[in-house]
Each structure stands twice: as C-alpha cells, then as structure tokens.
Amino acid sequence: MKAVTKTGHTGSKTIQTGKGLGRVFTMRNVSLAALVIYFSVFMIYPIFKAFAGSMHDWNPLIGTYKWVGFDNFRLVLSDGLFWKSIGNTAVFCLVSVVFRIVLGLGLALLLSSKLVKAKDTLRGLFYMPTITPMVAVAFVWVWMFDPQFGMIDRVLGLDINWLKDPNWALPAVIIMTIWKDFGYAVVLYLGALMSLPRSVYEAAAIDGANAWQTFWKITLPLLKPMTLFIVITSLISYLQAYVQIMIMTGGGPGTQTYTISYLIFDEAFQKYKFGTASAMSVLLFLMTGILTILMFKASGDMNMEES
Amino acid sequence: MRIRRVLATFVATVSIIALSACGANGGQGEGQTDTKADKGLKTLGVNVKYDPNHLVNKGKPIQLEYWSWVDKEQDPISAMTRDYQKIHPNVTFKIVNVAWADYWTKVPLALKGKNGPALFAVHNSQDALLKPYMAPIDIPADQLKADYTGVPAHLENGKAYYIDTVINTGNIYYNKKLWKEANLTDSDIPKTWDQLVTVAQKLTKWDGSKMVQSGFNLNGDEASAGYPGLWQGLNYQKGELMFDSSGTKPNYKNETTKENMQFIKDLYDKYKVASTAFGVDMGQSFGNGQTAMVYQWGGFAGTLKLKYPDIDYGVFATPTFSEQTPFAYDRYNGESTPGVNKNQSKDQQEAAQDFLKYILANDKFIKDDAKAFNSFPAKKSLQNDPEILSMPIMAAIKPRIDRLIWPGPTPSTMESSAKKSFQDVFQNHKSIDSALDSTQALMEKDIKGTGFKSLEPAYAFYKEARR
Structure with missing residues (x-):
C-alpha cells in the first residue's frame, strides 16, 4: 500500500479512497447496518404502519386507505x-x-x-x-x-x-x-x-x-x-x-x-x-x-x- | 483483518443480491424459438374459436407464471399448459402452488407489482380482491355468451374478467359398500329429505350408546360442505332468499333458517343418524368408511381421489322437502377461468390471453374440469355430451340445472359465520334463536363496506321467492 502511495498523485488518490471505503465497510458497520435495516423494515416500519392504519379504513390488498379517525377504536371497543x-x-x-x-x-x-x-x-x-x-x-x-x-x-x-x-x-x-x-x-x-x-x-x-x-x-x-x-x-x-x-x-x-x-x-x-x-x-x-x-x-x- | 473484510464484502454482496432478486423479472423462459406459424392443426371451438396456426410472442421464448391453490396433479389448467406447449414450444409455464389459506393475501400483493403472475386461479368468493388487478378476457362477450351459460352475470361494462367453466353445486356422496351392507339398492336413492332420513337410519350403527357408523354426517368446518353449504340450499328449496330486497343485507335470521336448523338438529337428536361426538370431520370420516352419506360440493371428488383412492362411492342429487319442483334445488357456484394480470407486460398479457382463448375453445379442458370437480359443464355444446352424461353425477345435475341459483360472488362470511352458528347450536348448546341472532349480526358486520350486491334478482324464477 505504502509503495503505491508513492507512485504519484493519481495513484495516491485512488488508494486513499480505497482506505476510506475500507473503513466504512468493516464487519462491525456492515453487521450493524444489516441489523438496522432488518429492524427498520420488519419491526419499526410495521409498528408505525399499524398505528397509522388503525386510523384508516385499510385494505392493502386492493389499496384502500381512507382516514376514519378513531372510528376503528370505537368499533373494536x-x-x-x-x-x-x-x-x-x-x-x-x-x-x-x-x-x-x-x-x-x-x-x-x-x-x-x-x-x-x-x-x-x-x-x-x-x-x-x-x-x-x-x-x-x-x-x-x-x-x-x-x-x-x-x-x-x-x-x-x-x-x-x-x-x-x-x-x-x-x-x-x-x-x-x-x-x-x-x-x-x-x-x-x-x-x-x-x-x-x-x-x-x-x-x-x-x-x-x-x-x-x-x-x-x-x-x-x-x-x-x-x-x-x-x-x-x-x-x-x-x-x-x-x-x-x-x-x-x-x-x-x-x-x-x-x-x-x-x-x-x-x-x-x-x-x-x-x-x-x-x-x-x-x-x-x-x-x-x-x-x-x-x-x-x-x-x-x-x-x-x-x- | 483481511478475512473480516472479505466477510464484510460477502455479507454486503449477498444482501444486495438478495434485495435485487426481489425485483427480478424472469419472463423469458427456456422455451425454444418457434418459427413455424402453420402448425397444420384445425381451428378449435364453435363461437369462441382458437386457431393454433400462429406464432405467440413472435415465436420468441416466453415464460408465463401461473399461480393456483389447486394441487398441480389435480388442476386441469396444468394439463392444458402441457398441451399448449406442444403447439407453441416457445411458451413455457412456471406453475406455483400456494396454499388456499395464504393465496388470498399473497396473490393480490404479487399482482400489485409488475412481476406478479401473468395467470392466476380465481375463486369468485374473492372477486373484490382480484378484480382490480384483472384484465378483461380478450374475447367478444357475444361469443362467450353463445358458448357458455352464466356469462351475463359476469359482465361489467360489456366485458368479462372471468367466467364459469363448470357449474358446481352440492350433492350427496354415498359409500357403495356400506349401502350394499345395509341391503340398499339404487331404487332406495332418496328423492326427499324424509326418504333420506329413513335410509340414513338403516345406515347408522351403534355399539351400545356409542355410534360406530353414521348414516348422514354433517360434522366439520369446511366452507362448502355440511351445514355452512347446506343451509343455503335448504333455504332456497323453500324459496327463502339469502339476501333481503336491497341485495346487500344478509337474510339469515328468519323462520325458514330456524326451521331448517331444527331439521338438522333432529337428524342428530331425534333420528340419531349423526352425532357431534362422532369425529370432527365428515370428509375424513367418509373417506375412512365410517360415514355412509355426506353433503359435499364437487371439489370433494378431488379430495377422495387424492386422500382416499380406495373408497367406492356414488353421488346422487340432494333431496328436496317434497317431490314438487322447488324454488331452487340449491345454490350453484361456477369454477372460474384463470385471471390475466393487467399489470404484467404487454407480451405476457398477450400470451396469457392466447392461452385463455385456447382453453375456452377447447372441449377437452371443460371436460377435464367437469370431471375434476364433479361439476356440470358451463359450455353449452357439452351439456348434452354422451361422455359427460354417462357420469351419474352429471345425469343428476342436468335436469336441475335451470333451477340452480347463483347469488353472485358472495363474501365468505355467508359460510364462515354459518359454521359458527352450527357450532353454537350443536356444540355450545345455544338456542337456535340465539345462534341465529348472533350470526345475523356477524354477517351484517362483515358484509358492510364490501360493496357486495346479490345477483339473486337475475335468477329466472326470482318472482317465485318467498316475500
């Protein structure tokens, strides 16, 4: 690596970029990102969606999504x-x-x-x-x-x-x-x-x-x-x-x-x-x-x- | 350090591939390029015609995905895909089997995107879920009407999105071995419910206070079998409609339903031809040779073939309360043609429409469908076909065909809530009135907002209904 950095301006720049990417794509960061993505997609988003959905007449299978306020809660209770x-x-x-x-x-x-x-x-x-x-x-x-x-x-x-x-x-x-x-x-x-x-x-x-x-x-x-x-x-x-x-x-x-x-x-x-x-x-x-x-x-x- | 980077890169690559795979669209398939438009084959059909002598997708390989809940070996569509491929070798099919319980969520979600199946099996009880994603059948309505019964009920702005291939209804399945053991012959086949009770009593066996053979069993939770399916037929026989005059409100709680529920209760308590303690699934009990007669729809033939191939059974028409012609013998429901996904590419839709035209013009498909579902062909040219009429079940349905009523693509609550009603009376020991009350309320709640409107007024003898 060091030898390459001495070869000239262009080469040096390339290696520095590589090093920066290397720092970003560490095992820790990748695993963490995968976990964050997983929890965001499969846990956090569905929870928020359920909260929002509880205020709507909602059928995602045919795309119905109409605001009904607290009607669903009244109906359920x-x-x-x-x-x-x-x-x-x-x-x-x-x-x-x-x-x-x-x-x-x-x-x-x-x-x-x-x-x-x-x-x-x-x-x-x-x-x-x-x-x-x-x-x-x-x-x-x-x-x-x-x-x-x-x-x-x-x-x-x-x-x-x-x-x-x-x-x-x-x-x-x-x-x-x-x-x-x-x-x-x-x-x-x-x-x-x-x-x-x-x-x-x-x-x-x-x-x-x-x-x-x-x-x-x-x-x-x-x-x-x-x-x-x-x-x-x-x-x-x-x-x-x-x-x-x-x-x-x-x-x-x-x-x-x-x-x-x-x-x-x-x-x-x-x-x-x-x-x-x-x-x-x-x-x-x-x-x-x-x-x-x-x-x-x-x-x-x-x-x-x-x- | 190096290993960790390699691992990190591997994890990242796998994630990206996995995510990109979600949006991948095959569609090209492994078929051969077809250059021969003239296949030397005859045109099929009478009004709906199919000329096989053309190239599909300009002869380029294309793969059509077909989703169905029916087992591949049992589904007549699967057989037709093989025949079609022989004519058009550039078209291949990927058949995906999805369990019934998952089908109605997976399919609409898949159809929402651009990569959903080009063709998919349709059940009209889920009309509201599927119709928004369906392209109309690319065949003029007049041609469809000329060849098939029941088409007008399926037309929307002059276009049909699916039609009935066969007419399915309830019948009585009986075990021939048990029938013979009870010294019964064909002349004992009952025409009225009273006669059925007499026969069922001869077919029922007890060991002390324990039933060991049921004459006529209605235990079970299946939607179209037993009480959930039978209550509709019994009510129609007495002229009672399933919906009120608005066509949107269920008509479950009424004197006719009460009377018929009492009749079924009598089968258990008074005539003792069935028992709630005698197993939980009449289909299984029939298959195991413990039950002599059951009320089942056409699909039961497939179940018997698959799970109980050794059972020797016969089928006769559901009895009526008297030998006079009733308002309707029973409800019917059509087995539907596959749907074409309107969100798929133009090439995929064109090929799917071509396949649809092929099966609708082809008598073999309708015959296979009729046999697979023990149901009567909706294709007019086959309604007097000697091969079809040689089947006892077809001979039983044919004279009744005009007196079978279709209330439209009724929401599933009309069956699932009736199932709860049966359980409330027979297992929870609720009074009939109380069960009818809660079921009526449940049906009304479930049907609200579905946009369903009954097609009962379209029935030819609608005016004869009870008011």
Missing part, C-alpha cells in the same frame, strides 16, 4: 367478541404462565438435584418440544385430541370431544401450549440454579435451615430475576399466540377459543379489515406495555421491601 377474546387471552396467559413456571422450576430443581441421573438426556428431551415448530406440534395434538382415534381419550379412558367441546376446547389448547413450552423454563431455571452462590447455601446449612426453608427463603428469592424474565417473555409470547388456535380450533366451537391475537389474524387475513385489526394491535401493544411496566414495578417494590 364496542365489539363483544373483542372483550370475549380479551377474557380468553387472560385465562390462556395466566394458566399457561403459571404452569410454565411451576413445571419449569420443579423439573429444573429435580434435574439439578442428585436424585436424577441422565440429566443431559432429560434436559434435551424437555427442550425438544420448544424447538419443534408450533404448526407441526399443533397438528399432532389435533390428532391426539381426536375423539375417535385420538390417543388421549383412549389412554385415559375418556369420552371427550376436546376441541369441539365449549368447556374443553380452551383447556386443550392450553395443555398443548404448556407441553410445548415448559422446556424453555426448565433450561433457563437450570442455568440460573447453577449460577447461585454456594456460600449462601452453606451459611443456611450452618444456621440449621431445612430443605423447605432453604427453597423458600433462599432459592426462590434468588431466582426472582429469572422468574420475572420468564413471566414477561411468556406473557409477551402468549399475548401474541394464535397459531395453535388457528390450527386446533379455528376459534371455535363458535367463538369459544378466540384470543386477541387470533381475532386480529381473523380480522386482517380472513376479513381483510386491516384498519380494525390495526386498532386491536395498538390496544394489544398498550396492554403488553402496561403489563410489563406493572411487572417491573411490582418486582422493584418487592426488592425495596426486602432490602
């Missing part, structure tokens, strides 16, 4: 199905999150104890459903829930038409979701358990704490940041859940298993009413935001009380 979907979503989220936490923590404690052998195999087995695509899992569970040849009724000796029974359809979807997702909590809790300081447990043992007291007074409080993380990520994920509803029940029987995200999907991609779907998305966005803030606030208050 006065729709009984919207509130029913909110109720179903609340039940779906609450039950799924609680079971994900309880099962995840329980199995993680079991795997981290000396009682269980073949820990790596079990950890892999528990995590497998989490990495399997939801579509495939949901289809398999549809067959398992089938009242004629499904495994669940046969094994348990039941006679329930799970996905067509108004009392069992939502629980059936929740059971499948818990089964698919608990491995995520197991792996995270296992990691958290392994990183807990041994000294605290040694001190507790010296003080004469039994296993139950150690769990309640030491393990659980120390796992709080991880629990909060799992609760918040689970809530965000479950508020957006619709694939399992679409495949397993189609929102039915009737509208018994409509969740807010399935309603948004139905409104946008079945009825092509993207304006009202966007208004629902904005409301869901606000709900998720408020829930997350409340969770952080509750966790902060608890920390303050403890300290």
Whole structure:
C-alpha cells in the first residue's frame, strides 16, 4: 500500500479512497447496518404502519386507505367478541404462565438435584418440544385430541370431544401450549440454579435451615430475576399466540377459543379489515406495555421491601 | 483483518443480491424459438374459436407464471399448459402452488407489482380482491355468451374478467359398500329429505350408546360442505332468499333458517343418524368408511381421489322437502377461468390471453374440469355430451340445472359465520334463536363496506321467492 502511495498523485488518490471505503465497510458497520435495516423494515416500519392504519379504513390488498379517525377504536371497543377474546387471552396467559413456571422450576430443581441421573438426556428431551415448530406440534395434538382415534381419550379412558367441546376446547389448547413450552423454563431455571452462590447455601446449612426453608427463603428469592424474565417473555409470547388456535380450533366451537391475537389474524387475513385489526394491535401493544411496566414495578417494590 | 473484510464484502454482496432478486423479472423462459406459424392443426371451438396456426410472442421464448391453490396433479389448467406447449414450444409455464389459506393475501400483493403472475386461479368468493388487478378476457362477450351459460352475470361494462367453466353445486356422496351392507339398492336413492332420513337410519350403527357408523354426517368446518353449504340450499328449496330486497343485507335470521336448523338438529337428536361426538370431520370420516352419506360440493371428488383412492362411492342429487319442483334445488357456484394480470407486460398479457382463448375453445379442458370437480359443464355444446352424461353425477345435475341459483360472488362470511352458528347450536348448546341472532349480526358486520350486491334478482324464477 505504502509503495503505491508513492507512485504519484493519481495513484495516491485512488488508494486513499480505497482506505476510506475500507473503513466504512468493516464487519462491525456492515453487521450493524444489516441489523438496522432488518429492524427498520420488519419491526419499526410495521409498528408505525399499524398505528397509522388503525386510523384508516385499510385494505392493502386492493389499496384502500381512507382516514376514519378513531372510528376503528370505537368499533373494536364496542365489539363483544373483542372483550370475549380479551377474557380468553387472560385465562390462556395466566394458566399457561403459571404452569410454565411451576413445571419449569420443579423439573429444573429435580434435574439439578442428585436424585436424577441422565440429566443431559432429560434436559434435551424437555427442550425438544420448544424447538419443534408450533404448526407441526399443533397438528399432532389435533390428532391426539381426536375423539375417535385420538390417543388421549383412549389412554385415559375418556369420552371427550376436546376441541369441539365449549368447556374443553380452551383447556386443550392450553395443555398443548404448556407441553410445548415448559422446556424453555426448565433450561433457563437450570442455568440460573447453577449460577447461585454456594456460600449462601452453606451459611443456611450452618444456621440449621431445612430443605423447605432453604427453597423458600433462599432459592426462590434468588431466582426472582429469572422468574420475572420468564413471566414477561411468556406473557409477551402468549399475548401474541394464535397459531395453535388457528390450527386446533379455528376459534371455535363458535367463538369459544378466540384470543386477541387470533381475532386480529381473523380480522386482517380472513376479513381483510386491516384498519380494525390495526386498532386491536395498538390496544394489544398498550396492554403488553402496561403489563410489563406493572411487572417491573411490582418486582422493584418487592426488592425495596426486602432490602 | 483481511478475512473480516472479505466477510464484510460477502455479507454486503449477498444482501444486495438478495434485495435485487426481489425485483427480478424472469419472463423469458427456456422455451425454444418457434418459427413455424402453420402448425397444420384445425381451428378449435364453435363461437369462441382458437386457431393454433400462429406464432405467440413472435415465436420468441416466453415464460408465463401461473399461480393456483389447486394441487398441480389435480388442476386441469396444468394439463392444458402441457398441451399448449406442444403447439407453441416457445411458451413455457412456471406453475406455483400456494396454499388456499395464504393465496388470498399473497396473490393480490404479487399482482400489485409488475412481476406478479401473468395467470392466476380465481375463486369468485374473492372477486373484490382480484378484480382490480384483472384484465378483461380478450374475447367478444357475444361469443362467450353463445358458448357458455352464466356469462351475463359476469359482465361489467360489456366485458368479462372471468367466467364459469363448470357449474358446481352440492350433492350427496354415498359409500357403495356400506349401502350394499345395509341391503340398499339404487331404487332406495332418496328423492326427499324424509326418504333420506329413513335410509340414513338403516345406515347408522351403534355399539351400545356409542355410534360406530353414521348414516348422514354433517360434522366439520369446511366452507362448502355440511351445514355452512347446506343451509343455503335448504333455504332456497323453500324459496327463502339469502339476501333481503336491497341485495346487500344478509337474510339469515328468519323462520325458514330456524326451521331448517331444527331439521338438522333432529337428524342428530331425534333420528340419531349423526352425532357431534362422532369425529370432527365428515370428509375424513367418509373417506375412512365410517360415514355412509355426506353433503359435499364437487371439489370433494378431488379430495377422495387424492386422500382416499380406495373408497367406492356414488353421488346422487340432494333431496328436496317434497317431490314438487322447488324454488331452487340449491345454490350453484361456477369454477372460474384463470385471471390475466393487467399489470404484467404487454407480451405476457398477450400470451396469457392466447392461452385463455385456447382453453375456452377447447372441449377437452371443460371436460377435464367437469370431471375434476364433479361439476356440470358451463359450455353449452357439452351439456348434452354422451361422455359427460354417462357420469351419474352429471345425469343428476342436468335436469336441475335451470333451477340452480347463483347469488353472485358472495363474501365468505355467508359460510364462515354459518359454521359458527352450527357450532353454537350443536356444540355450545345455544338456542337456535340465539345462534341465529348472533350470526345475523356477524354477517351484517362483515358484509358492510364490501360493496357486495346479490345477483339473486337475475335468477329466472326470482318472482317465485318467498316475500
């Protein structure tokens, strides 16, 4: 390079330009630019578009885009199905999150104890459903829930038409979701358990704490940041859940298993009413935001009380 | 350092290529150059004529993309592309199969740009989504009218954007093996609903309190099968229209729908020929030989061929409430000709129009379509064709053809909301009145702003409808 810069004015200029470009096209800059472009195109732009779309009579498939102000919000908030979907979503989220936490923590404690052998195999087995695509899992569970040849009724000796029974359809979807997702909590809790300081447990043992007291007074409080993380990520994920509803029940029987995200999907991609779907998305966005803030606030208050 | 730069350059290049690929337009294809205009072939057709002795795209290679939700092996259009290529070797086709659920978002978005498919399958329930991107068929309306039934309903300012190739409607599919096992013969084929109930009872089997074979099953969520399709036919049989006199407001909540819902409920509760606990999908149950009779539209023939090729089945016309001629036997819906993308290049559109003319002038296509969809040809010259009429289903439809009503390209809510109504009554145990109330409200909400107007007044016997 240096030798070239000495060859003359023109050559020197060329190399300097090359050096400048080299400085711009570094791995860091290119990766960063790719990420910025990705997030701008697939995250930021759609969010702003949804906000704008919520104020319009909007069907991008045929180019309809007319200003309607807050009409979509009025329509959504006065729709009984919207509130029913909110109720179903609340039940779906609450039950799924609680079971994900309880099962995840329980199995993680079991795997981290000396009682269980073949820990790596079990950890892999528990995590497998989490990495399997939801579509495939949901289809398999549809067959398992089938009242004629499904495994669940046969094994348990039941006679329930799970996905067509108004009392069992939502629980059936929740059971499948818990089964698919608990491995995520197991792996995270296992990691958290392994990183807990041994000294605290040694001190507790010296003080004469039994296993139950150690769990309640030491393990659980120390796992709080991880629990909060799992609760918040689970809530965000479950508020957006619709694939399992679409495949397993189609929102039915009737509208018994409509969740807010399935309603948004139905409104946008079945009825092509993207304006009202966007208004629902904005409301869901606000709900998720408020829930997350409340969770952080509750966790902060608890920390303050403890300290 | 050098490796990182190479990597950075690689990432940047790949990104640029990926982005530029999004806007790439093939279109040239791998066909051979065609120099022979005179193919020595006869002109096809009676009124809509196709003379194959010409060059398409001046003989230069061209590739037409055709999108469809129908499986390539089942789609008669795919077969026609192969025949067409034999005549015009410079034209190749790229057939893209898109799942039905995605089709109605992917296709309009693709058609918006300049690189969308030149040809695409059309379903008239999605008329409002596709029509803005369609070029009119480049054949005079008079010629189309002379050759095909139902053309006037498709004309807009004297131009047709798509027409019906075959007339599809609901029929009863029955399992011949189960029929024989119940000692039933062809003379037992029911003409009225009462007769069907009697036959269905003979075909139903129980093991204690558990049903093991259904005589007539309506369980399922398919749009045109079971209740979502049948309610319209039952109402029409009694002269009840699907829309009010304005043509824009659904007419679901009425005494006729209530009466017919009760009739279907009786099939389950009183006559016990069906059970909500007996599986969730009547088509699957029929295919597995557990259900003896189902109400299905023509497309079911394709499903049976693909998924249950061993099932030995027959088809007979949907019964009526009495042996007198009803207001209409059922609703019909045409299978549509493919659409031509008006946003594609002039060359692509011209070649696509040429292909369209070829299939409309070609009897083979209509015959294949009729067989694939168990539906009656809309082409007049084939309506008395011995080969067509030798099919039992065609013989069943033919005498009824004038008494089948088309309400227009009805929005899908007329079926999807009816499905919810059925589920509310049969699974959620709501009262019929309450289910009809909520379904009427849902249909009204969904149809608002779609611009749909019923074509029921165009039906020849419209004046006979209930008021």
